[in-house]
Amino acid sequence: xxxxxxxxxxxxxxxxxxxxxxxxxxxxxxxxxxxxxxxxxxxxxxxxxxxxxxxxxxxxxxxxxxxxxxxxxxxxxxxxxxxxxxxxxxxxxxxxxxxxxxxxxxxxxxxxxxxxxxxxxxxxxxxxxxxxxxxxx
Numbered sequence: 001x002x003x004x005x006x007x008x009x010x011x012x013x014x015x016x017x018x019x020x021x022x023x024x025x026x027x028x029x030x031x032x033x034x035x036x037x038x039x040x041x042x043x044x045x046x047x048x049x050x051x052x053x054x055x056x057x058x059x060x061x062x063x064x065x066x067x068x069x070x071x072x073x074x075x076x077x078x079x080x081x082x083x084x085x086x087x088x089x090x091x092x093x094x095x096x097x098x099x100x101x102x103x104x105x106x107x108x109x110x111x112x113x114x115x116x117x118x119x120x121x122x123x124x125x126x127x128x129x130x131x132x133x134x135x136x137x
Contacts, residue, residue, distance in 0.1 A: 002121075016063070018061065022120075025053040025056055033046055033050075076128060080124070087119060089113075090116045091112045
């Protein structure tokens with residue numbers, strides 16, 4: 001077996017699901033944003049589209065990605081919101097620092113998004129959905 005296959009087998013299934021949900025949430029965010037920005041202020045449009053995409057992500061990550069069968073609680077929602085705030089801070093900080101060094105927006109975006117996605121996954125898995133004691137896969 002090649003080294004790449006060995007590495008890929010060690011990655012939890014929940015990570016691949018997280019990527020799929022995150023990608024689809026981004027598409028949902030974009031579609032809603034483009035549509036409602038024709039009728040509402042751009043700031044309100046972005047706030048609404050991001051909020052709706054976040055709700056979608058929370059529900060699907062809870063049910064499918066992390067298979068969390070616990071009853072929904074306000075405490076879990078607050079933890080999710082805090083994790084999202086941390087994710088935004090990590091993403092914007094890394095993007096800013098990378099851009100200062102490279103002056104390349106796309107490279108900065110890719111690096112910041114990649115790192116913050118991993119941080120977001122780990123925090124959701126351990127803090128929000130308490131998957132730390134579950135076996136990998």
